[in-house]
Amino acid sequence: MRIDILTVLPEMFESPLNCSILKRAQDKGLAEIHVHNLRDYTINKHRKVDDYPFGGEAGMVMSVQPIDACISKLKSERTYDEIIFMTPDGETFDQPMANSLSLLENVIILCGHYKGVDYRVREHFITKEISIGDYVLTGGELPALCVTDALVRLIPGVIGDEQSALSDSFQDNLLAPPVYTRPADYNGWKVPDILLSGHEAKIAEWRYEQAMERTKRLRPDLLK
Ligand code: ADE
Numbered sequence: 001m002r003i004d005i006l007t008v009l010p011e012m013f014e015s016p017l018n019c020s021i022l023k024r025a026q027d028k029g030l031a032e033i034h035v036h037n038l039r040d041y042t043i044n045k046h047r048k049v050d051d052y053p054f055g056g057e058a059g060m061v062m063s064v065q066p067i068d069a070c071i072s073k074l075k076s077e078r079t080y081d082e083i084i085f086m087t088p089d090g091e092t093f094d095q096p097m098a099n100s101l102s103l104l105e106n107v108i109i110l111c112g113h114y115k116g117v118d119y120r121v122r123e124h125f126i127t128k129e130i131s132i133g134d135y136v137l138t139g140g141e142l143p144a145l146c147v148t149d150a151l152v153r154l155i156p157g158v159i160g161d162e163q164s165a166l167s168d169s170f171q172d173n174l175l176a177p178p179v180y181t182r183p184a185d186y187n188g189w190k191v192p193d194i195l196l197s198g199h200e201a202k203i204a205e206w207r208y209e210q211a212m213e214r215t216k217r218l219r220p221d222l223l224k
Helices: 011-017 020-027 064-077 095-101 119-124 141-152 162-166 200-218
Strands: 002-007 032-037 082-092 106-111 128-131
Touching: 002 011, 002 064, 002 141, 011 020, 011 032, 011 141, 020 032, 020 141, 064 106, 064 119, 082 141, 095 141, 106 141, 128 141
Parallel strands: 002 032, 002 106, 082 106, 082 128
Antiparallel strands: none
16 A cells, blocks of 8 residues: 655654554555655745635635645556545544555545645545544644554554454444453452463453443443
C-alpha cells in the first residue's frame, strides 16, 4: 500500500512515521508513505499556501493552487483509489472503515489547516472525507496519522503475530478481553487461574465471556 500525505506541516510526521510498526512496515516494503510539503507546490514568491476568505470571515483558507499542483502530479504518476480529506465534518472513522481502506493500493490523504480548505478542492478532488471524532483539532495532521497507523497495521505481514490485529477491540464489535503477563502473582495480585490451566477451549470461552461482559458494561452501544 502507498499513502501520500499532503500537509503544510511535514515536520509533524517525522517521528511518528519513523518508529515502531509504521517504521517496520516501511522497512519491510509493505507500506510506502510519502509526505509532501504543500509549500513546495506553490507558485507565489512567499510560498504562501493560504489566503483570506471571500465574504469577510475570520481566519485563513487553504488555496486550491498548491493542492491542485500536488494532487495532479501524483495522479499523473499512478491511479489513486481514494483521495481523502481529514475534516471534523467527515464520516466518523471506525474499524470497519479502517479494514476496507487497508485493502487499497494507493491513497492520498490531505490534511486541512487554518479555517479549512477552499471548498472547490473538496468538490473536485476529494473522494472521501474522514473525521476521527466529534472534536476539533488544530489541523488534519494528527488525524491523518491515526488513519495511517490504523490502516498500515492491518496490512498482512506488518504485525508479527497475524492473530493480534484480528483480536483487537472492535474487530468483532467487542472490546478486547483483559491480558496478563508474568509474574502470575504480583504481591498477591493474581492472574485468573483459567489462563494458567493450559486448557485452550476453556481459555477461549473465558476470553469471549470477558469481552462480552466488558462490552456490555463499557460500550453497550456496540452490541446494538
Ligand atoms: N481536523 C481537525 N479536527 C479533525 C477531526 N476531528 N477529524 C479529522 N480531521 C480534523
